[in-house]
Amino acid sequence: MAHEYLRREYGFMVCSRSDTMGVGIIGYGLMGRRHARVYAESGFCRIAAVSDSSANALTDAAARYQCDVYDDYRRLLTRADIDAVSICLPDSQHFSATREAAMAGKHVLIEKPLSTDIREAAELVKIAHESSATMMVGHLLRFDPRYSALHAAIDRGELGSLVFMSAMRSSPLTGPMRYRGQASLEFHVAIHDVDLMLWCSGDTVVRVNAIGASRILKEINALDVVLATLEFKSGLVASLEAGWVLPESFPSTLDSKLRVVGTSGAAIVDTCNQGLLIASSEGVTLPDTMRWTELGGHAVGVLRDEILHFIACVRQGERPLVAMDDAYEAVAVAYAIQQSLKSGRPEEVAHAQTPSARTPTCSANPRRRA
Numbered sequence: 047m048a049h050e051y052l053r054r055e056y057g058f059m060v061c062s063r064s065d066t067m068g069v070g071i072i073g074y075g076l077m078g079r080r081h082a083r084v085y086a087e088s089g090f091c092r093i094a095a096v097s098d099s100s101a102n103a104l105t106d107a108a109a110r111y112q113c114d115v116y117d118d119y120r121r122l123l124t125r126a127d128i129d130a131v132s133i134c135l136p137d138s139q140h141f142s143a144t145r146e147a148a149m150a151g152k153h154v155l156i157e158k159p160l161s162t163d164i165r166e167a168a169e170l171v172k173i174a175h176e177s178s179a180t181m182m183v184g185h186l187l188r189f190d191p192r193y194s195a196l197h198a199a200i201d202r203g204e205l206g207s208l209v210f211m212s213a214m215r216s217s218p219l220t221g222p223m224r225y226r227g228q229a230s231l232e233f234h235v236a237i238h239d240v241d242l243m244l245w246c247s248g249d250t251v252v253r254v255n256a257i258g259a260s261r262i263l264k265e266i267n268a269l270d271v272v273l274a275t276l277e278f279k280s281g282l283v284a285s286l287e288a289g290w291v292l293p294e295s296f297p298s299t300l301d302s303k304l305r306v307v308g309t310s311g312a313a314i315v316d317t318c319n320q321g322l323l324i325a326s327s328e329g330v331t332l333p334d335t336m337r338w339t340e341l342g343g344h345a346v347g348v349l350r351d352e353i354l355h356f357i358a359c360v361r362q363g364e365r366p367l368v369a370m371d372d373a374y375e376a377v378a379v380a381y382a383i384q385q386s387l388k389s390g391r392p393e394e395v396a397h398a399q400t401p402s403a404r405t406p407t408c409s410a411n412p413r414r415r416a
Contacts, residue, residue, distance in 0.1 A: 067091045067360065070131040070152070072119040072143050074098040074107050077157055078134035080338060083345050084353040085132075086111060091357065097122045119143055123150040130180075130360055132353075133157060136228040141166040144181075148173045153180040155356045158241070159233045159380065160373040164396060167377040171398060174370040182356050182366035183373035185241045189352045190336060192315050196306065197246050205308030208247055211284040213239035215302040218292045222268050231258070231272045232380045232387070236288035240383075241368075241376040242304060243276065243284055251379045251395050253277040256386040262291045274383050286383075297323075298332040374398045 069085045071078050074096050085091040096107035097119040104115035116122050123131070123146055130153035133143050141161045147154045148170075160183045161167040174181040187193050199205065215235055225234070244251070256274035263270050271289035278284070292301065304315045320335040333339075338347045359366045378395050386393040 067129045067357065068094040068125075068127045070094055070119075070122045070125065070128040071096045071107070071134065072122065072131055072147070073134035073136075073139075073157075074100070074103040075134065078103075078132065079106075080345070080349055081132040081134055081155075081353060082107065082111065084350045085357075087344050088354060088357060090361070091130075094128050095122045095125060120146065123147055123152065129153060130155065130356075136225075137230070137233050138162050138228065141170065144170055145173060148177050148179060148181060151177075151179060153356075153360045155182050155184060155353065156373075157184045158186070158373070158376075159183070159237050160370065160377050162230070162233045162377075164378055164381040167374045168398060171370045171374045180356070180360045180363070180366065181370050182359065183368050183370065184349075184352055185238070185245075185368045185373065185376065186337070186348055186352055187238055187242055188245060188367055189355065190348045192317065192336075193242060193246075193304070196304070196313050196315055199313060200246050200306070200308075204311050205306060205313060206310030208249075208280075208282050208306060208308045210282065210307050211243050211247070212286075212305045213243065213284070213303070214287040215239055215300070216271075216287070216289040216292055217300050218294050218296050219262070219290065220294055221290045222263055222266065227266055227268060230384070231269050231288045231290065232384045233377075235290060236272055236274070236286055236383060237376050237380045239286055239288070239302075239304065240276075240379045241372070243286075244372065244375055244379070246306065247278065247280075247282055249278040249280050249282055250375065250397060251276045251382075252279050253392050253394055254379060254382045254386055255392040256383045258387050269387075272383065272387065274386070276379070295329070297330045299334055371398060 067090060069091045071082045082093050086093055093111040093113045095114040095116060096104065097116040098104055099117060107113060108115045131147050133140055133154060133156040135143055137159055140156055144154055144156050160170055215238060254274050254276050256272055258269040258272045260269045270291045274286040276284040276286060298318050301318045306313045319332055322333050322335050324331050324333060336348055338349050355367060378397060382393045382395045
């Protein structure tokens with residue numbers, strides 16, 4: 047059970063129902079449903095309310111969690127029994143809901159990206175610095191043990207000084223056809239690897255140059271692929287490829303690879319084959335065994351670990367592994383990529399002007415304290 051994991055890893059227990067955290071889910075699509083399930087199974091939270099624009103979604107949430115439902119998230123935010131919210135709205139709608147949740151004094155977990163607008167992202171960082179609440183952005187891959195192991199190896203100096211990185215991330219057409227213009231490659235796909243590169247390198251990107259192509263998704267005014275080069279402050283360089291037009295027959299929901307080369311070593315994270323291949327009369331599939339799967343009837347995987355980390359940081363009053371400043375930097379790079387796509391020339395990255403929060407970081411997997 048998730049509460050046993052939290053008790054063991056973070057050193058606290060739920061004492062009574064009054065000690066549980068009331069949670070609101072803002073946006074009850076695929077990710078909102080997953081967030082709700084993890085909270086409900088954690089043993090530390092109860093789903094107090096859900097908001098969504100879909101009547102069918104609200105009917106499902108009410109039946110599944112016996113919670114109140116709203117078609118306007120602002121009504122949810124007035125609830126005194128809601129301590130924390132997950133923002134699981136389309137990318138371009140994150141800003142208003144996050145700002146209002148923070149102003150209402152709620153702890154906030156925001157699905158990445160922080161925002162699709164750099165000015166909005168900067169305002170949210172400022173709000174976070176002025177708030178006593180926990181605010182975290184769900185850059186999921188920081189909680190993936192493969193990337194975490196890479197980060198640790200770089201920190202130990204096993205690769206020496208980093209020279210270059212390359213990242214590729216591609217997925218089937220089902221994604222952009224489902225989003226129908228509500229998400230962009232820069233902010234929905236490429237930002238995963240942007241954040242990983244920033245996190246693993248401990249460096250900042252100063253300039254980007256990007257090109258894109260649109261042949262398959264031209265009718266919905268979306269790019270098929272984005273290619274970008276990134277120049278870092280230290281002299282490190284990186285290449286980035288993000289696409290989402292693999293055929294629906296592709297055996298995996300994701301094909302991604304991150305390569306890091308340093309002065310004394312190299313490392314590769316390849317996530318396409320996650321260790322399980324299933325061949326049936328319907329073809330060959332490579333199921334997801336890391337991000338979201340089940341064990342003993344309970345949700346497990348990287349998303350679960352991310353949300354449990356958020357719960358732990360709320361309860362301990364510590365800074366999350368993904369701080370708002372970090373999330374801003376990822377937005378700034380994605381925004382520069384977007385501007386380069388429009389201008390056809392290299393673009394400088396606008397870095398945050400606000401100071402970083404000083405609270406200690408709550409590690410991704412801290413051991414119980416003495």
